[in-house]
């Protein structure tokens with residue numbers, strides 16, 4: 268089995284790590300789609316596709332899984348989106364997603380779509396982690412250690428705070 272999971276990974280957090288660890292025990296290979304890959308430098312999508320790829324590859328270094336990270340930019344054309352994903356990725360026969368639109372689009376094309384179980388969703392949430400970064404709260408324990416290193420290297424927290432400053 269070669270499976271696909273698509274997320275924005277803004278940032279890659281412990282819930283992502285846990286679900287990928289789980290999936291890696293069920294499949295032979297995993298394709299990790301980096302959704303909204305063209306987006307960066309916004310409060311919802313602060314990190315570039317390259318930065319997100321660094322977070323993922325450093326975090327998965329010690330997992331025994333063959334995977335491919337593939338940036339997938341938004342096309343804003345739902346009816347042909349699955350074809351676009353297929354054009355960018357290795358072939359796959361299983362899809363993991365918690366997103367109802369993504370589920371619908373892949374199901375209509377005949378794919379087997381599985382819902383990943385959520386780990387500690389109260390804390391392991393990209394939205395909540397970005398809020399903590401903005402509000403000077405502790406966030407480091409919610410992401411793999413290597414993600415802390417990447418975010419520090421690029422001054423990711425400073426970036427988020429500067430993006431939140433008012434224009435004058």
Ligand code: ATP
Nearest residue numbers: 274275276282286364365385386388391392393394
């Ligand atoms: P955001 O709040 O920015 O949407 P997110 O935490 O939902 O961030 P995504 O990048 O949207 O993260 O999700 C990528 C994939 O990871 C999705 O398929 C989603 O179902 C899964 N996922 C997200 N959070 C968890 C979690 N805590 N446990 C397991 N899987 C998760």
Ligand code: MG
Nearest residue numbers: 274275393394
């Ligand atoms: Mg999400």
